[in-house]
Amino acid sequence: MDQGEVRSRAEAVTGWRYWQVDPDARAPLRSLSQRGYAWPPRAVLVARCADGQPHVAPAPRCGCGIHASADLASLQAQALCLRPGGLVVGKVALWGPVISEERPDGGSGDHRGRFAVPLRLSVVRGTVTGSALDTVVERLGAYAVPVGVVSLEDAVGEASATILRFLTLSASTAG
Numbered sequence: 001m002d003q004g005e006v007r008s009r010a011e012a013v014t015g016w017r018y019w020q021v022d023p024d025a026r027a028p029l030r031s032l033s034q035r036g037y038a039w040p041p042r043a044v045l046v047a048r049c050a051d052g053q054p055h056v057a058p059a060p061r062c063g064c065g066i067h068a069s070a071d072l073a074s075l076q077a078q079a080l081c082l083r084p085g086g087l088v089v090g091k092v093a094l095w096g097p098v099i100s101e102e103r104p105d106g107g108s109g110d111h112r113g114r115f116a117v118p119l120r121l122s123v124v125r126g127t128v129t130g131s132a133l134d135t136v137v138e139r140l141g142a143y144a145v146p147v148g149v150v151s152l153e154d155a156v157g158e159a160s161a162t163i164l165r166f167l168t169l170s171a172s173t174a175g
C-alpha cells in the first residue's frame with residue numbers, strides 16, 4: 001500500500017462510483033457506504049476519516065477517503081452488495097492525496113482521494129419508477145454535469161441486475 005500521490009485538480013484521477021439518489025433532497029446524491037452522507041451540488045466534497053481518526057483522509061492503513069473504482073468493471077464487482085432503491089452510476093475526479101490499491105487478483109483497483117467532484121452521472125433505469133425517472137434526471141441537474149440514463153445491466157452487470165430485479169420485486173410485493 002503506498003502513501004498516496006498528491007495530485008492537483010488538473011492531474012485528477014478519474015474513477016467510477018454508485019450513489020443512492022434522494023430526488024427531494026437539496027443534495028440528491030447519497031453515499032452508499034457511508035449511509036446518508038450527501039454529495040453537495042456544485043461543490044468540492046472533502047473527505048473526513050470515516051473512523052473519526054484525527055488524520056487527513058485518505059490515510060494509509062485506514063479505509064477512509066472518497067472511494068472510486070478504477071473502471072466500471074471493478075465497480076461492477078462490488079455491485080452484489082447493492083440494495084433496491086434509486087441508483088446512480090457515474091464518473092468522478094479525485095485529487096489531493098490519492099491512494100491507489102490493486103485488487104488481490106491484480107485487477108485494476110480502487111482509488112481513495114481527499115477531494116472529489118462528479119464529472120458525469122447516469123440514472124439507472126428500473127431502480128426508480130417510470131415517471132420518477134425524468135424527475136431524478138432533472139434534479140441531478142443541480143450538479144451541473146452531463147446527466148444521462150443507463151440500463152440496469154450496463155450499470156451493474158448481468159448477475160447483479162438479476163439479483164436487484166428480484167430484490168426490487170420482493171420489496172414491492174412484501175407490503
Ligand SMILES: [Zn+2]
Pocket residue numbers: 049050051052053055057058059062063064065
Ligand atoms: Zn482514516
